[in-house]
Amino acid sequence: VTARRVAIALLVLVAASLLFLFFQKQISARWMAVPTRPELSAVLDDVIEDERSLARLEPEKEAEHRQRFERAQQLRKRLEILQLNREQVTRRYELIVWAIFLGVALLVTVLYLLGLRRDEARLNELKVFLEALAGGMGDIQTGERRRDTIGRIAGMIEETSRAVARDRNRLKSLEHLASWQEAARRHAHEIRTPLTAAQMEAERLADLVRSSGGEKSAEFQSAVSSILEELDRLRRFTREFTSFARVGQPQFQELDLKALVSDFCKTFGSAWPGMRLAFEPPRESFPVRADPEMIRQVLVNLCTNSALALNGTPGAMRFEIFRQKESVHLRAADDGPGIAAEVLPRLFEPYATTRKIGEGMGLGLAISRKILLDHQGDLKLEATSSAGTAFRLVFPIPHGGTP
Amino acid sequence: VILAVLLLVGELSDGTQPGLQASPRANWEEAKLRVRIPSQVLLDAEVRRVLQSGLTVTFLFEFAIPRARLEEHARLEVRYEPWDETYLVSLLSEGERRSETLASFEAFVRWWETLRWTVSSAPPLVSAGRAELKITVSVVPFSATEERDARHWFAQSIEEPRDLGSPPAAGGPGAQSTRDDMLGALITTAIKRRALRTFRWTVIIPDQERR
Numbered sequence: 001v002t003a004r005r006v007a008i009a010l011l012v013l014v015a016a017s018l019l020f021l022f023f024q025k026q027i028s029a030r031w032m033a034v035p036t037r038p039e040l041s042a043v044l045d046d047v048i049e050d051e052r053s054l055a056r057l058e059p060e061k062e063a064e065h066r067q068r069f070e071r072a073q074q075l076r077k078r079l080e081i082l083q084l085n086r087e088q089v090t091r092r093y094e095l096i097v098w099a100i101f102l103g104v105a106l107l108v109t110v111l112y113l114l115g116l117r118r119d120e121a122r123l124n125e126l127k128v129f130l131e132a133l134a135g136g137m138g139d140i141q142t143g144e145r146r147r148d149t150i151g152r153i154a155g156m157i158e159e160t161s162r163a164v165a166r167d168r169n170r171l172k173s174l175e176h177l178a179s180w181q182e183a184a185r186r187h188a189h190e191i192r193t194p195l196t197a198a199q200m201e202a203e204r205l206a207d208l209v210r211s212s213g214g215e216k217s218a219e220f221q222s223a224v225s226s227i228l229e230e231l232d233r234l235r236r237f238t239r240e241f242t243s244f245a246r247v248g249q250p251q252f253q254e255l256d257l258k259a260l261v262s263d264f265c266k267t268f269g270s271a272w273p274g275m276r277l278a279f280e281p282p283r284e285s286f287p288v289r290a291d292p293e294m295i296r297q298v299l300v301n302l303c304t305n306s307a308l309a310l311n312g313t314p315g316a317m318r319f320e321i322f323r324q325k326e327s328v329h330l331r332a333a334d335d336g337p338g339i340a341a342e343v344l345p346r347l348f349e350p351y352a353t354t355r356k357i358g359e360g361m362g363l364g365l366a367i368s369r370k371i372l373l374d375h376q377g378d379l380k381l382e383a384t385s386s387a388g389t390a391f392r393l394v395f396p397i398p399h400g401g402t403p
Numbered sequence: 404v405i406l407a408v409l410l411l412v413g414e415l416s417d418g419t420q421p422g423l424q425a426s427p428r429a430n431w432e433e434a435k436l437r438v439r440i441p442s443q444v445l446l447d448a449e450v451r452r453v454l455q456s457g458l459t460v461t462f463l464f465e466f467a468i469p470r471a472r473l474e475e476h477a478r479l480e481v482r483y484e485p486w487d488e489t490y491l492v493s494l495l496s497e498g499e500r501r502s503e504t505l506a507s508f509e510a511f512v513r514w515w516e517t518l519r520w521t522v523s524s525a526p527p528l529v530s531a532g533r534a535e536l537k538i539t540v541s542v543v544p545f546s547a548t549e550e551r552d553a554r555h556w557f558a559q560s561i562e563e564p565r566d567l568g569s570p571p572a573a574g575g576p577g578a579q580s581t582r583d584d585m586l587g588a589l590i591t592t593a594i595k596r597r598a599l600r601t602f603r604w605t606v607i608i609p610d611q612e613r614r
Contacts, residue, residue, distance in 0.1 A: 035560075048485055066486065073457055073485060074552075080456045081545050081553040085594045089557075092593035096586070 005116055013109050020101050024094055032090045036083045044076040122150050129157050138165025170373050173348070177370045180350045184363075185245035188238050195238060199231045244350065244363045250291030250374050257286040257328060257395065261319050264299050271300075272307035275334075279319040286321050286328045288395040294371045295393075298379070299332065301364035302391055306334035309389070326397055331382065333390035339381070347381060429522070429536050429606050436608060437519040438466060440540060442512045450542050450600055454490075454508070457483050459546035463598075464496075465539040466522040468608070475522050480546070481511070497521055534608045541598040554594050558587035 048069055055065035082089070122144070129142050140161035144154030202224055209220040258281050265277040306317050320331045339347065348369045353362025365379070372379040372393055382390040425441035444450060444462075453460050464477040477496035484491055490505040492514070505511045522536065545553070 052486060069486060077457050077545075077549060078553045078556050080453070080458060081549060081594060082557065084453075084544050084599065088593040088595065089590060092590055096589055 006113060009109050009113055013105055016105055017098070017102055021094070021098055024097060024101075028090055028094050028097070032086055032093075035079065036086050041076060041079055041083075044072050044079070047072040048076065119150055122154075126150065126154055126157065129154070129161075133157055133161050133164070136164065136168075137161060138168055166378075170378070173369065174373055177350070177366060177373075180366065181245045181247065184241040184350070188241035188245060191234065191238050191241075195231060195234055199228065199235070202227045202231060240363060244367055247367055247370055250294050250371065252289045252291060252375075254287060254289055254398070255292055257288050257290070257321055257330060258282060259285075260290075260292055260295060261299075261321065261330065264296055265319070268300065268303065272303055274312055274314045275303065275307045275310055276314075276316040277303070277319070278316050282321060286323065287398065288328055289398045290375055290395060291371075294375075298368040298371050298393065301368045302332050305364055306336050306389070309334070309336035309338075323397070327377070328395045328397055330393040330395070331390055332393065333382075333388055335388040338386050338389050339384045344381070344384070348379070427538050427604050427606055429608055431609065432519065436522040436536075438522055438536070438538060438606075439516070439519055440464070440538070442515045444540055444542075444602055445508075445512055445515060447542075447600060451508075453542070453544040453599060454481060454511075455483055456544075457485050458544055458549055461543040461546065463539075463541040463543060464520060465537075465541075466520065467537045467539075468523065468534050469537065470534045471523070473523055475520075477520055494518075536606050536608050538602075538604045538606065540602040542600040542602075543596050544599045545596060547596065550594060550596050554591040557594060558584075558591045561587060561590060 051065045051069035051072065055062045055069070058065070126142065126144075129140050132140060138161050140158055142154040142158055144151045206221065206224040206228070209217055209224060261279050262281050265279045269277050303317055306315070315335050317332060317334045320333075322329055322331075343353070348365050350366040351362045369379040372395075376396045377394040380392045380394065382392045384390070425443045427438050427440050429436060429438045431437075445454065450460075459480055459482040462479040462481070464475075464479070466475040466477075467473065477494075479495070480493040482491045483489075488507070490508065490511040492503045492505060492511065494501045494503075503514065505514055
């Protein structure tokens, strides 16, 4: 605590003390005026005189009058002593009250200065965290739990550091996905050219076999047809590569997530046989900035994964929207068998799948996450067990978008 | 203007200490230096008021001859008895106590004027030459017993009134009583015996041989 602050505190203490003393003097001198009013003594003098006179007039009641006389006389003497010491008693009273005030004020000042010292120490600690934040450190825990100004600043540092960490993770994920996208694009390109040529040659071969009409024509036709089927499967895979490589930037628009999910459930309600889409729209609306086509694609991917996991057994995908802190959350939970434990560590990486070869390349969740990251949000696995799996789509609330 | 100011100052000083107008007289009587204190002391407005209040007023006399390093003390206690309208006086001087009952204030004044306060025998003053006698009379308006009584009464008067039916105060009745006692003691000790008036004179001791 600086000497300047101590000096100011002491100055305030002295000023408050003097002011108190001044105003107290105005009050305390008055209450002492009550018992020392001259009229009290005058009345007592009358009583004393009356009792003495009455005793003479009623000699048989002299003792009674004498007793009253003595009582009045005693009170008269006491009041006289009080009158004689009026100034001293008033001063003493002022001194006591002032001492109490000064004691309390001194205690408050000491507590204030101690508080200042503690706040200085806390600020110095926060300075270290601020330097760490400036150095790019994420997920800082200051350990501040108080709700005062410094506590709130500490909270802001923690929040900012969390945002820094979040952005860094998002950037890392996006870079990671971008490298996978680049690889997919190159692979698709490298495969597509010879694939097209091979398909054209195979189709020409099929025409030649059909027109030559030889004895082994049927056998050749079957072989060529088989080659064409394999090439078609290869094209589908290539298309999947291409779609991953071509995930573009979202075309943002203001929309109500509640309406989007409602429409999705109506449109795709019977798209996955055996799987029911359930959504109870809340009363309030949930405005977000999003690309509706992309979000629909994410929901389709999640539903497709759930339907594949259900593997024909009846089930349901339930949607729920709620607000948490500065985000809008859309939970998509199925009642499927859950995700295999070995996949969980790389769940959102491309080609992470437990499906058999030829049943999918495991790009759906990677694409979906990239879409949400491009929305400044995230796609998270909330829970998975044998009772089902829940994903959470996180959307930031647009500025001024709170209801 | 100077004269007017001097007259005004004289008037003011007369108003505050009327006793100064009449000075005590010191005389040698039977080889003893005796002093007579003027009765104007009793006529001072403040002194007369407390004398008639019924309180025990104490006059403390101090006689000092600095040159001879001599100091004598005496005291006179006066209490007005309003029932009988008498003045009870008790004089302690030269190691003797004398009590009198006087019928009125005038009688008390007359009695006062008869008092001769013995300051000293001659021998220590022989070589003193022309010495000064310093006389101080302090008027203490009430006795120690009355002081105690007034303190006790005042302490009881300022105590927080306690209703037997009401719940005890925070900290329990013991704490309340201690707090009252402490605050009462702090305030009531401001009631203290102190001189209401102090009269001071300096008189020249007359030469013994010349008498």
